[in-house]
Amino acid sequence: MSYNRVALIGLGLIASSIFWAMKRAGMEAHVTGYARSADTRDTARRIGLCDTICDSAEEAVKDADLVILAVPVGAMGRVAEAIAPHLKPGCTVTDVGSVKKAVIEAVGPHIPEGVDFVPAHPMAGTEHSGPEAGFAQLYDNRWCLIVPNGAREEATERLEAFWRALGANTERMEVEHHDLVCAVVSHVPHLIAYTMVGVADDLRRVSDQEVIKFSAAGFRDFTRIAASDPTMWRDVFLTNKEAALEILGRFTEELFALQRAIRTGDGDTLFDYFTHTREIRRGIL
Ligand code: NAD
Known part of the structure; x- marks a missing residue:
């Protein structure tokens, strides 16, 4: 079962590639996006990245079924704290951070009751960054590691299916x-x-x-x-x-x-x- 509304927080290489891969896969979800810098948001609007670019993370996550944190690892906790009161009950929050223990420690405490947090790490990248760096094929045949971290099984399986639809293979892994x-x-x-x-x-x-x-x-x-x-x-x-x-x-x-x-x-x-x-x-x- 796919998601109806997806929010991308951070609009760099990883998030923009997710968006283009979603479009390539024919997903019909409405995608909102937010990045901290106004320049990045302007670039995203100019290149058609996301269906709606919002001027705050709070606005971007409102009504989202899936929230993807795609900011640098050191910013994950602050972003999670800001969006937490605005998350839709029953939604799933995930991240794409290259490190998992620190992200779980920073994000986990902010996740409200009734929301699943399923950390993930797509093992794909290039030396380029920013909203214009993304492309639909980035995740093809690459691994996306999933660290279920106590989330509900349905939420974990749904996120795995999402990553597979983007072209990746998934494997579950313990955090350390x-x-x-x-x-x-x-x-x-x-x-x-x-x-x-x-x-x-x-x-x-x-x-x-x-x-x-x-x-x-x-x-x-x-x-x-x-x-x-x-x-x-x-x-x-x-x-x-x-x-x-x-x-x-x-x-x-x-x-x-x-x-x-x-x-x-x-x-x-x-x-x-x-x-x-x-x-x-x-x-x-
Ligand atoms: P990037 O530099 O291309 O993009 C980062 C984005 O986050 C930018 O849009 C920036 O404006 C935004 N941002 C930064 N701080 C923010 C904040 N506080 N609030 C909102 N937006 C903020 O980076 P990327 O390569 O897309 O990496 C994003 C995440 O993906 C990182 O956690 C990284 O560890 C992980 N990752 C990267 C790679 C890779 O090779 N690039 C691979 C796998 C995972």
């Missing part, structure tokens, strides 16, 4: 496990990309032009990833501190072991390591 998995597959790799680009920039003997000109796919991907939205990624590391530090600790241990192997000319260690990681990759595909 979600944050650890995302630290490994997304958060720390982003941090490594940021640092690699920082290192290249710091190395005055190699110019920025050379970095771009001679970079093959690997480094080019680092520069692309390192162009991702700074607010979003600051919030991810501030709120997924524990898991990010655990993975970073393990990463630096491995890096030091390889550094030592290079320094001591230990080709066997390097060869075995690279063989092992190649087997892992082949096993995944």
